[in-house]
Amino acid sequence: MRLKDKVAIITGGAGGIGSGMALAMAKEGAKVVIVDVNEEKGRETEKRLKEFSDSMFINGDITHKSSIQSIVDDVMKTYGKLDVLVNNAHVSKQVPIVDTTDDVMALSFDTGFYPTFYFMQTCYPHLKATRGKVINFASGAGLSGMVNQASYAAAKEAIRGLSRVAANEWGADGINVNLISPIALTPGVEQWSKAFPEEYQGMVDKIPLKKMGDPEQDIGRVAVFLASSDSDYVTGQTLMVDGGSIMLR
Incomplete structure (x- = not known):
């Protein structure tokens, strides 16, 4: 119970890596607030989380700043504090640079x-009040410069830059800010693997550990580490939870 009585917000927590992290944290005693626009999946995940802890789902559109303030206010009203913030949600389109419009980038x-x-x-x-933790998300798309990922890579690298600045500015407040760069077998990746099995196997073959990560057991366990006191002396770092696909120097 490394996260007993901790309160965590996870955006994009209804499915995939988000729900994997939520379950891993709830099983460690955290009160997890998952935020997502998908109410059906959000309610399903909320039900699973409640088997382990006092958790809840908030149906919220985080593209609006006012909605974010409302979400945080609801969390504070319900639980009275916040220990962990996980910024996981992200949507993008895969197109070449020359076809990347302002709308795609936006x-x-x-x-x-x-x-x-x-x-x-x-x-x-x-x-600041809880000397809490921030977990943001990076991507191999930005670190390696994947083709057709201009908007996604740019946003992810911007998040990495923001996170490093926050780690420096907020370190004196006892706030740790780190990033996870994952590879995981999410439902979307699983669908792609069935439609394009050869391409999928080719991707797996390039991973040194020769397997895709599990959203809960692999990505979620690292998120638990970053949310817990075990990571108190770790900040400003990008943790590659990708089976060794990218080895930072």
Whole structure:
């Protein structure tokens, strides 16, 4: 129970990596608030979380700053504190650079970078009060420069830059800010693997550990580490939870 009585917000927590992290944290005693626009999946995940802890789902559109303030206010009203902020939600389109329109770029920044930024700003005083943790998300798309990922890579690298600045500015407040760069077998990846089995196997073959990560057991366990006191002396770091696909130097 490494997270007993901790309160955590996880954006995009209804499914995939988000729900995997939520379950891993709830099983460690955290009260998890999952925020998502998908109410059906959100309610399903909320029901699973409640088997382990006093958790809840908030149906919220985090592309609006005012909605973010309302979400954080609801969390404080319900639980009275905040210990962990996980900025996981992000939507983007895969197109070549020459076809990347302002709308494509805006989609990535408005669902990924800006919500991360606004949640960090809004949650700062509450995290300062608890000497809390921020977990943001990076991507191999930005670190390696994947083709057709201009908007996603740009937003993810912007999040990395923001996180390093926050780690320096907020370190004196006892707030740790780190990032996870994952590879995981999410429902979306699983669908793709069935439609394009050869391409999927080719991707797995390039992973040194020769397997895809599990959202709960692999990504979720690292999120638990970053949310717990075990990571008190770790900040400003990008943890590659990708089976060794990218080895930072």
